[in-house]
Structures are given as structure tokens and as C-alpha cells.
Amino acid sequence: MKERREARNLLLPGKAPLVSVKLDNGKQFFRGQDYPEAAFGERLNDFAPGYALCPIVLSRSDIEVFWKLAPEERMRFFFDYLRDRASHAGYIALDIERNQQELRSVRADLLEAQIGLATAAKLPVSEIPTGSLIGFRRWRDRQSFRRPEGARRRVRTPKRIESALGKLEEQIKLTAKIRQHIASQKRQVGSGELAPPVLSVDIPELLRNITSQVSDDFSDISGLAHIERVEVSTSKQGDGLDIFCILPSGKKVDPVQVLSEGALDLLALLIMLGVALECAKRGQSRFMILDDVWQSVDSVHRNSILDFIFEKRFKDWQLVITVHDRLWARLVEEKARKRNFPIKTVELSRWSAEHGPVLTDTSLSTVAQLAEMLLKSAPESLCAYAGRSLEELANRLSMTMRVSVSRAPGDRYTLEDLWPGVLKGINKSSLPDELKETAKKVNEIYALRNIYGAHYSAWAESMSRVEVENFASLVVDLWGRVHCAVCGQSISLVYVKKERVIDWPCGHNDAKVLRGSTEPA
Structure with a gap:
């Protein structure tokens, strides 16, 4: 828990x-x-x-623990939801339960110590009092352990009895201490002899309300044909949370039996996000921190879950998303821009115990890093990264524009394989002349990538920084011109009245052709 x-x-x-x-x-x-x-x-x-109804941080550990809990414990996962104060009774209720569980364990040890003393002293167990420490000590002092019957003077108590008396006394002390602590906690929340409820009384209804939404979202994102729907239900007493997958045959099964680990994590994430959305309807602020919750989501679902976040359920929320995987970070950044979700990227560059974390504003996109290198990198590093950036751009455009590329072994393509087809497609299109001119200039100078940036050549060392910066600036300019300034989508092959043209599919740019679909009508 x-x-x-x-x-x-x-x-x-x-x-x-x-x-x-x-x-x-x-x-x-x-x-x-x-x-x-x-x-x-x-x-x-x-x-x-506005921050009382549910925790604002959803972490990786929350998802990892969710399916390890029994239905009763799974319901208690939401003990800190729908509260009006930080020091609510749910925390005390959980402490009371933990103390009562410890008390049961201590009582077993107490009985064992009682039996040990009865065996050592050859007394009936029922004659040894354990209800209170005072009662036990009075009973002990009345016993003839130190003066056997008929003896005129006290003799030393046998070690086995002395040891058993000490063990039992310690167990009685510990039992009394835990009992007093539980009673104090109950008085603190004014619950009398009864423990306060762990959960808010509205939690079961809230969880039932999200069933349909979670089921639809899971079906849309996972696309699993063997799962008809998901059912979230609570027990009649409201203390258990059961989750089932309904198969096409109508049979209810435990999700653990039919879902992969990645799909289980996806379902747990959607349930927790569904609860957050329901809390927002009740007044919770639309703000959440998603702390590395994506790590085990199947890669095939990554784009879909980000669309779900940025375009559907959370498009009007403020989110803080943390990731440890740089590829995931770039995917989040790119997807947010495509979906018009305002984003700011901050990188944890280093950390020390003395000074804590050092954060820097940055962008993980290739073109942003290239633009930053223009100001401070050595010419050879700048030229190499500019060539790599151009190759990445050519690779993307060759797919979105669907240009002809000669097949290579293992589908491993170089800039020489990709760029000519992209340039040809741009020149044949009705795209703005400024874009075509930039592409032409890049074509005239991109040989620098091989001459200076990709391989060592002694005579190439005489190349001026101005030439290298010009090449890098042109690559940055081309990146900007082929991508929509509003949503970030790149030029693509679209169909307008069944005619194939190269344009921005989003329609945000003032292109010469009308916006069309990405497939023929």
C-alpha cells in the first residue's frame, strides 16, 4: 500500500x-x-x-503496485482521494489497521511466552494473568518461585523460570503499548471504540462512474480483439474493487490472465487517469504530474496514449511529464507540438548532494539542438551534426512525401540514397518558392557533410567557420520551412480531388493547394 x-x-x-x-x-x-x-x-x-480531491502526482510505483494488490487492498489504493484536509482520518485509519495487525502478531508471541512460563513453572496456562502489567506483577510476587513450600529461607529462582517470567513481562508491556496507541488514535479522530473509515464514502460511486470511459479508452488504445470490454465494479459493502476483462464469449476473467504486462500497465494507468478526470468534474484543479508512468507501456501503444493525453481527455490540462528515456522525451515533445499542446522542455543536466538538481531549458528536437550548436560548437562538430540532422530530415520526408528510394540491404539508407528523391519532390511541387530556394541551397552545399563533417581530411581543416555555419543555418531553415509553424506537421503526400500533391496535411500554412486527406477519396 x-x-x-x-x-x-x-x-x-x-x-x-x-x-x-x-x-x-x-x-x-x-x-x-x-x-x-x-x-x-x-x-x-x-x-x-482545488488540490484536495486526488493526489497531483501519478508515479511509476503506483502502476507497478496496482495489480499486486488483492481487491480489498486495491480499493484502499484510493484512500487519499476525495479529502478536504491533508491530515484526514484515512491516514489514521490505515495506521490503526497496521497497529491492529501488529497487535495480532504480538498476541501470538504473548501466548507463546505464557505457555513457556506455564511449562517451566509447571502451572496451568489459565492461571497466568496477561491482561495488564500490574496484575501480572502482583500475581508473580504472590508465587512461591523463590521460596518452595516448607523452606525457611528464600532460594534463587531457577533460571528457566526467571527467563520465562522476563519474556512474558516484555510481551505484556509491548501489547499494552500498542493497545494504548490504538486507543489514542481513535480518540484523536473522535471515533470512540470504532476505527474511522479508511475510504471516503464517495469513492465506490466514483469508481463505478468511470467504468464505461475506461473501457472505451482501453479498447481504442490497445486494439485488442480478444477483449470485448473492461468492467470496474465495487463490492456491496464498498470495501473491494474488482476489475474484469469481458471476452467476446461473455466470460469474465481477471486481466492478469489475458493481458501482457504492458497492457496491464496501460489499463492501470487509464483507471488512475479516469479517477483524476472524475475528480476534476468535482472541483479538482486540472493539473497533474505524470512521473515516468510510460516506461513499460508497450511501444506499439505509445503514440496512441500520447494522442489520448494531448488531444482527447487532457487537452485542457496543465501537465508535468517526466521521462528517463531520451527517445520517449523526444516522442512526447514531438507529439505535443503536433497536437497543438503547448510544451516547455526542461532537462535535469546534473545533480549533487550539496546543491541539488541543475535544470536547463532546452528542446530535445534535432533542429533545436542544431540551432543551439550554431552559437557555441566547434566547426567540425557543428558540420557533423548538421549532416546528421539533414539525413534525419530526409529520412522523414522520404516517408511522408512517399518519394522513390532504391532499396538497400537491411533497409539501411544514407543521405545519398534519400536526399535526391526528396529534393526532386520539392522542386516538382507547388510549395512556396522560398522553401524550394532553401532546398536548392542545401543541395549545393551539403557535400560539406562528407568532406568535413563525416570523415577526416587534412586539407578540409582549412575550411572556414563561416562556410560550416552557413550549411548548418540552411539545414535549420529547411527544417522550419517544411514543418507547419502551428502544429509541427511536415509536408506530405496528400490527395486533392484524387490528385497527388505535396502539401501540409494540417491546412495551417498558406500553401498553394487546398487541404486534402492523406488517402484518395
Whole structure:
């Protein structure tokens, strides 16, 4: 189960941790121990308005643990949802349950110690009191362990009995301590003899409400023909969460029996996102942090889940997405731009225990990195990356424009294989003259890629930086011109009145041809 963890500074114990968040309305909220003067009068260690109904962070560990839980524990996964305060009774209820579970274990040890003393002292178990420490000590002092019957003086208690008495006393102390702690927790929330409820009373209804949406989204993204639909149901008592896959035959089965690990993670993610969407309908702010939740999603579903996020369910949300895989990061960045989802990329460049993380604004796209290299990289590095960037662009355009390319062994193509067909397609099109002129200039100078950037040549070292920068600038310019400035889509083969033309399929650019579909009518 999830556990609440307080902010602590493990690396620098002398410094108290502090986290502050500033909302767009100017208000600040703090969590930690050493508050600045600005925190006076603010709500400390509590929820900001609009952030109480569900956690704002969805992490990889949440998805990993979800299918390992039994139905009862799976329901309790949502214990911190639909709350109005950070110190809600659900946390105390979970602590009480954990303490009661520990109490059951301690009681078993207590009985074992009681039996051990009864065996050592040759007494009936029922005669040894364990209800309270005071009662046990009074009973012990009345026993004749130290003065056998008929003896005139005390003798030393046998070691086996002394040891058994000590063990039992310790178990009675521990049992009493846990009981007192549980009673104190119950008094804290005013629940009397009963433990407070772990879950908000509205959680079962909320989970039932998302069934249809989760089922439709899972079918759309996964495309699994052997799954008719997904069913999310709660027990009549509201303390269990059952999830089933319905097969075409109508049979209900556990998802673990019929789904791959990647599909299971996808389903768990959709359930948690569905709960977040339902909470937003009830007043939760449309803000969420997705902390590396994609890692085990099957690669075939990656584009679909990003479309789901950026274009469908979360298109009007503010999201913070963290990834550890650079390929995933580029895919997220590219997909967000194509779907007109505003995005800012921040990279964790380094971290140290003394200074913490160092963050830099950046872009993971090839053209953005090339533009940045124009300002600071050595000519040979700049030329090499410009040639690589041009080859990547030619590879993409050869597919979107569907140009003719001679097959190569293993489908491994070089710039020499790809660029001529792309250039020919651009020149034959009705694209703007400025784009054609840029492509022409690139064609005249791209030989630099082989002369200077890809291979060592002593005489090529005399090439000026101006020539290299000109080549790199032209590649950057070409990237910009072949991609839509609004959504980032590249020029492609489209059909207008059954005529094949090269244009932007999105229709955002003022091209000379009308927007068409990507397939013939």
C-alpha cells in the first residue's frame, strides 16, 4: 500500500527541508519545517484549494503496485482521494489497521511466552494473568518461585523460570503499548471504540462512474480483439474493487490472465487517469504530474496514449511529464507540438548532494539542438551534426512525401540514397518558392557533410567557420520551412480531388493547394 512520507533532508540533516508552491493567483503554500516570514498567515502543510480531491502526482510505483494488490487492498489504493484536509482520518485509519495487525502478531508471541512460563513453572496456562502489567506483577510476587513450600529461607529462582517470567513481562508491556496507541488514535479522530473509515464514502460511486470511459479508452488504445470490454465494479459493502476483462464469449476473467504486462500497465494507468478526470468534474484543479508512468507501456501503444493525453481527455490540462528515456522525451515533445499542446522542455543536466538538481531549458528536437550548436560548437562538430540532422530530415520526408528510394540491404539508407528523391519532390511541387530556394541551397552545399563533417581530411581543416555555419543555418531553415509553424506537421503526400500533391496535411500554412486527406477519396 501507499504510505505517507514526511519531508526530510536525509543528506544534510542540519538543514530543515522546505517546499513552496506559488499558484497563478499569487498565493503561496508551504510544506516543511523551517518556514520563511512570507509563510505567516498561510495554510501550512495543508491542501491548497482545488488540490484536495486526488493526489497531483501519478508515479511509476503506483502502476507497478496496482495489480499486486488483492481487491480489498486495491480499493484502499484510493484512500487519499476525495479529502478536504491533508491530515484526514484515512491516514489514521490505515495506521490503526497496521497497529491492529501488529497487535495480532504480538498476541501470538504473548501466548507463546505464557505457555513457556506455564511449562517451566509447571502451572496451568489459565492461571497466568496477561491482561495488564500490574496484575501480572502482583500475581508473580504472590508465587512461591523463590521460596518452595516448607523452606525457611528464600532460594534463587531457577533460571528457566526467571527467563520465562522476563519474556512474558516484555510481551505484556509491548501489547499494552500498542493497545494504548490504538486507543489514542481513535480518540484523536473522535471515533470512540470504532476505527474511522479508511475510504471516503464517495469513492465506490466514483469508481463505478468511470467504468464505461475506461473501457472505451482501453479498447481504442490497445486494439485488442480478444477483449470485448473492461468492467470496474465495487463490492456491496464498498470495501473491494474488482476489475474484469469481458471476452467476446461473455466470460469474465481477471486481466492478469489475458493481458501482457504492458497492457496491464496501460489499463492501470487509464483507471488512475479516469479517477483524476472524475475528480476534476468535482472541483479538482486540472493539473497533474505524470512521473515516468510510460516506461513499460508497450511501444506499439505509445503514440496512441500520447494522442489520448494531448488531444482527447487532457487537452485542457496543465501537465508535468517526466521521462528517463531520451527517445520517449523526444516522442512526447514531438507529439505535443503536433497536437497543438503547448510544451516547455526542461532537462535535469546534473545533480549533487550539496546543491541539488541543475535544470536547463532546452528542446530535445534535432533542429533545436542544431540551432543551439550554431552559437557555441566547434566547426567540425557543428558540420557533423548538421549532416546528421539533414539525413534525419530526409529520412522523414522520404516517408511522408512517399518519394522513390532504391532499396538497400537491411533497409539501411544514407543521405545519398534519400536526399535526391526528396529534393526532386520539392522542386516538382507547388510549395512556396522560398522553401524550394532553401532546398536548392542545401543541395549545393551539403557535400560539406562528407568532406568535413563525416570523415577526416587534412586539407578540409582549412575550411572556414563561416562556410560550416552557413550549411548548418540552411539545414535549420529547411527544417522550419517544411514543418507547419502551428502544429509541427511536415509536408506530405496528400490527395486533392484524387490528385497527388505535396502539401501540409494540417491546412495551417498558406500553401498553394487546398487541404486534402492523406488517402484518395
